[in-house]
Amino acid sequence: MNQNKIPVSVLSGYLGAGKTTILNHVLNNRDGLKVAVIVNDLSEVNIDADLIRDGAGLSRTNEKLVEMSNGCICCTLREDLLKEVEKLALEGRFDYILIESTGIGEPVPVAQTFTYIDEEHGIDLSQICRLDTMVTVVDAYRFWNDFSSGETLLDRNQAAGSDDIREVVDLLIDQIEFCDVLILNKCDMVETDELDELEGVLRKLQPRAKFIRSERGKVDPAAILNTGLFNFDEASTSAGWIKELENPVHTPETDEYGISSFVYERVKPFHPERLMKWMEDWPVDIVRAKGTMWLATRNDMGQSFSQAGPSIQLGPAGYWVAALPEDERKFYLQDEPELARAWDAVYGDRINKVVLIGIDMNRNEIESTLDQCLLTDDEMRMDWSRFADPFPKAIAELAEQLQ
Numbered sequence: 001m002n003q004n005k006i007p008v009s010v011l012s013g014y015l016g017a018g019k020t021t022i023l024n025h026v027l028n029n030r031d032g033l034k035v036a037v038i039v040n041d042l043s044e045v046n047i048d049a050d051l052i053r054d055g056a057g058l059s060r061t062n063e064k065l066v067e068m069s070n071g072c073i074c075c076t077l078r079e080d081l082l083k084e085v086e087k088l089a090l091e092g093r094f095d096y097i098l099i100e101s102t103g104i105g106e107p108v109p110v111a112q113t114f115t116y117i118d119e120e121h122g123i124d125l126s127q128i129c130r131l132d133t134m135v136t137v138v139d140a141y142r143f144w145n146d147f148s149s150g151e152t153l154l155d156r157n158q159a160a161g162s163d164d165i166r167e168v169v170d171l172l173i174d175q176i177e178f179c180d181v182l183i184l185n186k187c188d189m190v191e192t193d194e195l196d197e198l199e200g201v202l203r204k205l206q207p208r209a210k211f212i213r214s215e216r217g218k219v220d221p222a223a224i225l226n227t228g229l230f231n232f233d234e235a236s237t238s239a240g241w242i243k244e245l246e247n248p249v250h251t252p253e254t255d256e257y258g259i260s261s262f263v264y265e266r267v268k269p270f271h272p273e274r275l276m277k278w279m280e281d282w283p284v285d286i287v288r289a290k291g292t293m294w295l296a297t298r299n300d301m302g303q304s305f306s307q308a309g310p311s312i313q314l315g316p317a318g319y320w321v322a323a324l325p326e327d328e329r330k331f332y333l334q335d336e337p338e339l340a341r342a343w344d345a346v347y348g349d350r351i352n353k354v355v356l357i358g359i360d361m362n363r364n365e366i367e368s369t370l371d372q373c374l375l376t377d378d379e380m381r382m383d384w385s386r387f388a389d390p391f392p393k394a395i396a397e398l399a400e401q402l403q
């Protein structure tokens, strides 16, 4: 760890989760640390900055509050963030930079700002700063409500612009699946057993992060400052579904809250119509599913599948290596021993491989009903291109039905 580089912590979390409250608490207990604070607000009036100015008692001479308003540091204000952080770091009078992102900000692009050289502006923040901790704040009281609302940010008038079509649940998942510390805030508003269940699910979604429960934002500053926990590669692969794919762990049935996960893996394609019907009747006990699907009608391309609550997405993931010209296929097989090991003699790398995470999932039922969506032995001998394929245009309608 280079002591000359100024450490940075970033707070993400959906609107109203408690980021400003936590920030104020941490600043009020900062123990002499000279902190520069960057507060990002989507609107023109940076209310959070006012709250921090009033609540945190930053010293005018030693500290600084930078407002970044009217945009989001993960996209439209990314360049401003680069320049602002560079300026603060080069001033050399701060011990720490603490950033509060907007509620609709995604953590990955913010972390990238600190990790990669920005060629366009010639700024390499990694030479002057050290991203120390990515923190995600989750509102324990509203979580399930937001997760299952089926609403988009536009529906809630919270979008970054009219072309921002993100669903609330997808944003929540992005924030949870990329963090080093997850703060479950507003614990005063939720019964303990509900909290235990929620934490169990969140730990399944994000097994790497350190979990902290807080009430009214009371978080020990040491939990989010100078933790040294950030590592881009580890954070990028820390989602529960990736961990489950890498190393399937079968939670024993004794789990108090019935939270479990498993991988559905079959070397046989789905019949698109039957799969579509299955999805229309999505089992409510599955909270999160993610993986690759093989549709008989799209035999050359794997489909990337992602579900979180009522949000379902399916789209092309890329060509199966088995569908590539022979010389390319040989190249990949030589280059990737893992691919060669898993290679099927007939179908190559074509496979259905989906991680399912849920509460009280009936694994047998899920597996047997999904198996019925695979091609039958008779269908395997037919011309697959002639099967009806309602994907992907039906996906949008499907998402609506699930709400």
Ligand SMILES: Nc1nc2c(ncn2[C@@H]2O[C@H](COP(=O)(O)OP(=O)(O)OP(=O)(O)O)[C@@H](O)[C@H]2O)c(=O)[nH]1
Residues within 6 Å of the ligand: 013, 014, 015, 016, 017, 018, 019, 020, 021, 022, 048, 102, 103, 185, 186, 187, 188, 189, 214, 215, 216, 217
């Ligand atoms: N009951 C309770 N209320 C809380 C807690 N933490 C924050 N609040 C309240 O929740 C509301 C939102 O808190 P903020 O700290 O402004 O949340 P935020 O994440 O900064 O919100 P945005 O900046 O809009 O994204 C405020 O009214 C807080 O007083 C908590 O732990 N318990």
